[in-house]
Amino acid sequence: MSAPFTKDDVPLVMCQTTTLMPKLPFQRIAVSGNSMAPKYNDGDWLIFHPVGKINPYQLRGRVVIFERDELPGILQIKRGIRVEPVGFGLWVEGDNKSESTDSRHWGVVHDHEFRGVVLFRYKRN
Numbered sequence: 001m002s003a004p005f006t007k008d009d010v011p012l013v014m015c016q017t018t019t020l021m022p023k024l025p026f027q028r029i030a031v032s033g034n035s036m037a038p039k040y041n042d043g044d045w046l047i048f049h050p051v052g053k054i055n056p057y058q059l060r061g062r063v064v065i066f067e068r069d070e071l072p073g074i075l076q077i078k079r080g081i082r083v084e085p086v087g088f089g090l091w092v093e094g095d096n097k098s099e100s101t102d103s104r105h106w107g108v109v110h111d112h113e114f115r116g117v118v119l120f121r122y123k124r125n
Contacts, residue, residue, distance in 0.1 A: 025050060027116065029065060029075060035094030035101070036063070036077055044123055046077070048116035056083045056090035056111060063118040064092065066109045075115060084108045 031044040040046065040063070048065055059080040067075055078092035078100070089108025094100025103109070 026119070029077070029116075031077065031121075034099045035096055036079075037096045037099065039063075039095050040077065040118075040121055044121050046118050046121050048118045050116045051114050053112050054114050056080070056088070056109075059090050059114070059117065064090070064109070064114055065116040065118065066092070066113045067115055068106070068109065068113055070106070077118065078102050078109075090114075 026047050027050055029046050029048060031040045031042055031046060034042055046063075046065075060082060061080060063077060063079050065075050065077055067073070078094055081091045081093050081103070083089070084091050087108050087110075089110045091103045092109050093102045093104065
């Protein structure tokens with residue numbers, strides 16, 4: 001019966017792990033407001049994967065972070081609902097519709113406006 005790993009295998013495994021780490025950049029953002037309640041609440045922290053220009057079809061059903069051209073410097077968090085062929089962008093809405101300003105008010109989010117995709121939430125307490 002042979003051992004599953006030999007001395008020669010260990011550097012290869014370590015090399016693969018080291019190589020993968022830089023490809024996993026994560027960032028965090030604090031939730032401010034109640035537009036995504038009850039899933040994400042004011043004061044929660046979200047871990048997200050930054051994205052660049054991305055096809056809106058990849059974001060349907062995902063919670064996304066974006067910065068609209070009309071509001072530079074302000075990041076927003078909403079859920080991608082559907083892709084709109086007119087203007088080709090992602091229709092986004094807050095989970096708490098009565099507290100959310102979203103695509104129902106200003107239209108779709110375009111591919112260059114996306115900043116990230118939410119991976120999970122944690123509370124800061």
